[in-house]
Amino acid sequence: MSSDYRTGREGKEFAYRGHSLDELQEMDVDEVAELLPARQRRSIVRGLGTEQQKLLEKVRSRDKETTADNPIRTHLRDMPILPEFVGVTFSVYNGHSFERVQVEPEMIGHFLGEFHLTRSTVEHGQAGIGATRSSKFVPLK
Template identity: 55%
Template sequence: MGKSKIMGSAKASRRKSRKKASLIQARRKKEFLYRGYTLEELLGMSFDEVLGLMPSRSRRTYMRGLNYEQQVLFDNLKNAEAGATIRTHRKDLPIIPQFVGKTVSIYDGKEFKDVEIKPEMIGHFLGEFVITRKMPVHSGPGVGATRSSKFMPLK
């Protein structure tokens, strides 16, 4: 065996030093864009312009008009301070740019789950971020099981 195999080649050491140098540089945070617009630009737009950018289901919800409970939640979210938490059972309200940074506690059928609204959530519904169903957990065969399934091999 040659000495270069044990010690490593010069090319490998240069590659290793380049890799270390690239890890040292801090990752540049990627700027958020929604359909080509920054969050500041979205906040500067009128409500109708923002609706034109949203998906059709979300746009249709606002175009047809909100019902009473949705309208109350909409007003509360729009007027809330950044630190306040708003509790609700409504999961069918589409997220708009004015809601970003607010915290909502959404009822999942058992308890309230806190959801902080981020820019990536624009256009989605509140209910998409709270799981309302849980997977069934089955035990082994027991009373009422068929004759053949009672004799399960033990591991």
């Protein structure tokens, strides 16, 4: 499975803090937590919540073929991405809709919510009728 995932450079295998993807996937969650950045490590060491445990069980019991067509839907934007999530498609809720996230090896150590923003950019247009005091003197046609 790890041979499919390569970085942008030709022939360069993926490694996270000196460990290959196969080694990371064989590790226990506590062993992986030691390699993660401080914030993600803290959330795992303090214990995953019940909803996060359910998501972890869904990932472990998923069917490989149905994952691309039927992504795992979740509201857990604060779930750290673990090596066993690689190759899984999630639909992460951004407050308005569910957005697809295909987990790749480079995402290990980040949170699920980092890959889809909750706020959209504001694009200002022209002022409408009634927007300013002077617009009441503008003829409609």
